Amino acid sequence: MCQSGESKPEAGLHVSSVMDTQCPFCSVQCKMTVSTGTETLAGIIRTVYKAEGKPNAASQGRLCIKGMNAHQHATHAERLVQPLIRKEGKLVPVKWEEALDTIASSFSTLLSTQGADAIGIYGGGSLSNETAYLLGKFARVAVGTRYIDYNGRFCMSAAASAGSKVFGVDRGLTCRLADIPLARCIVLAGTNIAECQPTLMPYFHEAKENGAFIIVIDPRATPT
Numbered sequence: 001m002c003q004s005g006e007s008k009p010e011a012g013l014h015v016s017s018v019m020d021t022q023c024p025f026c027s028v029q030c031k032m033t034v035s036t037g038t039e040t041l042a043g044i045i046r047t048v049y050k051a052e053g054k055p056n057a058a059s060q061g062r063l064c065i066k067g068m069n070a071h072q073h074a075t076h077a078e079r080l081v082q083p084l085i086r087k088e089g090k091l092v093p094v095k096w097e098e099a100l101d102t103i104a105s106s107f108s109t110l111l112s113t114q115g116a117d118a119i120g121i122y123g124g125g126s127l128s129n130e131t132a133y134l135l136g137k138f139a140r141v142a143v144g145t146r147y148i149d150y151n152g153r154f155c156m157s158a159a160a161s162a163g164s165k166v167f168g169v170d171r172g173l174t175c176r177l178a179d180i181p182l183a184r185c186i187v188l189a190g191t192n193i194a195e196c197q198p199t200l201m202p203y204f205h206e207a208k209e210n211g212a213f214i215i216v217i218d219p220r221a222t223p224t
């Protein structure tokens with residue numbers, strides 16, 4: 001709080017940075033702009049973030065609640081911002097140099113004593129294409145392990161196997177999104193688009209308005 005006689009910060013919103021990015025949470029990969037700034041209210045200054053959808057071919061500028069709040073991963077107060085090493089049973093914050101030296105020396109020891117396949121590399125579906133490429137190169141070329149996987153194994157491999165068998169494509173759509181409103185009958189099998197990829201729902205609403213039959217096959221009644 002400002003004391004009497006001190007100059008009060010100027011009220012209002014001051015944007016300090018604007019970044020173009022995309023939501024990492026689902027396959028729609030909605031594009032957005034995240035602005036960072038400060039807001040002054042009643043003499044109190046707080047940092048604010050604002051996510052706005054950007055026009056793009058898939059979501060046409062829409063964002064769902066997950067995308068609107070995706071930046072909270074980076075800004076959350078409990079986010080780890082420095083490495084931890086377990087020492088005498090306790091996780092202790094250390095400098096990056098120490099963490100990287102520890103990893104390098106542990107990997108070297110494993111490589112020379114157990115071989116490359118003693119090391120497994122695990123990525124994440126939220127990695128960008130470029131980071132995923134680098135991780136793959138690191139695993140296969142630098143380390144030489146055949147064990148590399150990612151968290152999508154749990155949610156996507158069943159869909160990929162079924163997609164390959166039925167449509168001959170690993171995953172993804174079998175038509176352009178722009179074709180959906182033109183369809184006369186749409187079968188949504190085992191997919192809850194309204195909750196999992198909500199920014200695509202307007203395509204299906206438009207199809208329904210155009211008279212399409214929409215058949216949803218799901219063991220649960222979902223918003224879709």
Ligand code: SF4
Pocket residue numbers: 023024025026027028029030059062063064065066067068196197198199200
């Ligand atoms: S539909 Fe939602 S979760 Fe999926 S990419 Fe867009 S904003 Fe993210």
